[in-house]
Amino acid sequence: MADPGFPGRHTTTTTVTQTAVAPQIRFDKSYIRTPSGILKCACMFLNLVGFICIQCSGNHSYHSRGSYFSSISMTGFWFTGTLLAFYLFHICEKFYQIPWLKIEMWFCAIWTILYAFAAGFAAAYGIEAYSAAAFFGFSAMCLYGYDAFLKYKAVRNGEIAQGSRVVSKQTTSAQA
Template structure:
């Protein structure tokens, strides 16, 4: 009987000891919820960019490119069709690429990808569109049947070429001035946030 009582006493002391050690242990299970990072939560329309010179030029380029593309699409008969197909490809590609860049800048998506030099990307796009619209408009003006749709496409082609040329000039000037890394500021803010967070972690006492 005494042995059984001693065993029961040892079991009680062991359970009490384990409870005390478990309560005083610094490694406690956590029930804090893990929040998913909302990467696209702070996307908003940048009205200041849309009102700026580059924003107005981008909107004008997309609109004129689409009008030129619609004009060339209304041509039902062409012989030869090389000039029509070339102008169609240039106007469609320019409207799509410029529209994507307009969305990237107006929604401030470029701030989330600071590794890309967006000013240089915009400069390459505007320069290429200026050259290809000039070339395709010259070809279409030389190889056409003097139809209303072809004449309208040529007119809008030269108009959008002038707008792209102005945008190229402004983009070159901005690139030379070094005002071309929109992601630089967000990157520095991210670095400061990481540094502050690391300092808070180091300031916490180490668990023994």
Template sequence: MYQERTITYGRTYQTEPRVVYHGPDFSGIHLDLDYLKTLSGMLKCIQIALCFLTFITVIGGGPYYYNGATWASFVSSVGLMITTILLVFYLFHVVDKFTNIPWIVCEMIYCFMFTMFFFLAGSALALASMQYKLSAGWAIASFFAFCAMVAYGFDCYLKFLSWKKGEKAVGGNTNVQNV
């Protein structure tokens, strides 16, 4: 009548290769304020302050319809944004993670370009402050633009020396020799 049966179930497993994303390792990203104590960190802070002061004095310095004023505000605002982004990259050691990017060369080119841009902006503001009435603020903006030009030029010179020595950009510490 009743017969007991045992049924055996078998499981088969098939292993397939998994696709694993091997992107950059973000485990070492942390805030390190020691970079602000280095010469490059101080220069970046000075450049940010001078870009901000140039932008504010251009905006409040005179009538805004002059093309030199729009150029100076564009240069100072873009310089403010890029320099702030670079400062954040160095503070959080992002430059240490992306070693395949030549940071020193990129920054040297960037600093050289903005040295020229601030020279043109400062010259245009100096001429405009002499030409137009009620534009004495542009003379102050011209002074800040020339100070920013000197800061970017000095930073470009330091980056050139670092590039010639073969140094590698690191956040928080001084530049280390490329081994």
């Protein structure tokens, strides 16, 4: 007599994940033309221009609002620039075990919040140079937020920063 608790038909699914990366470090300028590369270049530009606006405000650049904005913009500039160099030279692909996308996602999310405060403080100060910096700060905030969203989707889909990851599923059905 058959076991009444076990179904007569069952399905087995096997998942195989293959990661294909090239471990050599090489320069590849085509990354700059990808959406992620364009976002990084645009963020670097906005960080730098916002920083210059604050520094051109004369004696007001030493105000706590200006110092905070300058710190946020320069940290964003150097971190984003370092990541851009890592992608251009395929360092992220060489060290694909490091969760680059999660690091970028969290950085971009945090910088979105920090830029919201920095640009808000700069806009409230009422000096023309600070108002211009606030514009570039709010623009950078939007780009960092969009980049965080893209990285979140990539992390959720199980992608890696560079290289390719192929997930194949094989389903078999059996009848008892």
